[in-house]
Amino acid sequence: MGLTGGIGSGKSAVSARLEGRGATVIDADRIAREVVAPGTPGLAAVLAAFGPAVAAPDGSLDRPALGRVVFADPAARARLEAIVHPLIRARTQQRIAGLDPDGIAVHDIPLLVETGAAGSYDLVLVVEAPRELRLERLAGRGLPRDEALARMSSQASDEQRRAVADVVIDNGGDLADLDTRVAEVWRELEARREAKAAADAAAEHPPV
The missing domain is CATH 3.40.50.300 (P-loop containing nucleotide triphosphate hydrolases)
Structure with a gap:
């Protein structure tokens, strides 16, 4: 699946939690x-x-x-x-x-929308957070507000990311909220994997 989100949205936190549950992460950064x-x-x-x-x-x-x-x-x-x-x-x-x-493989790619790559994935997951919260997080990393705003403006908008999203994770709450939402997404990913395995098995052994 493709995983994306604007700078400061917490995409890396989601990626780390998916990796902790067994996903293989390919980190574009x-x-x-x-x-x-x-x-x-x-x-x-x-x-x-x-x-x-x-x-x-x-x-x-x-x-x-x-x-x-x-x-x-x-x-x-x-x-x-x-x-x-x-x-x-x-x-x-x-x-x-x-x-x-x-x-289950996760391609953590900030510019998924900007590069037009959404169609390359079985599933696109978008991480969101309110703009001011993202700016607070970036300030905590030492990024001045003007530079943070410049980086945000160079990326796709929330609306553009939602347009290609299969799943949206709202990361505007605390870490407990994020853990709960990632657990829900992981169950969905496992269900999709099992369904695909069943379909592949049926295709290999069609009924006589």
Whole structure:
């Protein structure tokens, strides 16, 4: 399934809870870091495009500095995406190829709607939270309000995400509420998996 949500919605908290219940998680943000790790062609390409201002003293990528550039400039963001998205897609396909076909896999992908990928999944789950709560969470991570608003505005709207959602998780409450809702979603996922297994078995052994 595809899992998405706006920045600060708590998508990672949902992803972690699904993983704790047995799902295999493919984390797009983690892969995005891997493809621009020190020594990679991805990092070399990003530094060539954006210059030494986005390099940390140790030669790694200064992600906050890069974020300030690309979230303030749509053309710069498009330039970055043209570099890293093909690398992310290739690495993601490698991970997908190694999945257990009978398991439950979650692709945690912030830009699911923006990249038009919703149709690639058996199920799309969207995590939501009120705007001000998201801003509070981001402030708690040290992200200034103006930068948080810039990142929000660069992403799909709640309405656009709901339009492709099969399941919506409201993460505007406390962790107990979130645990309850994730448990409900997990039961639905298991039911879907069992139904698919039964259908596949019937297709392999049709009645005479």
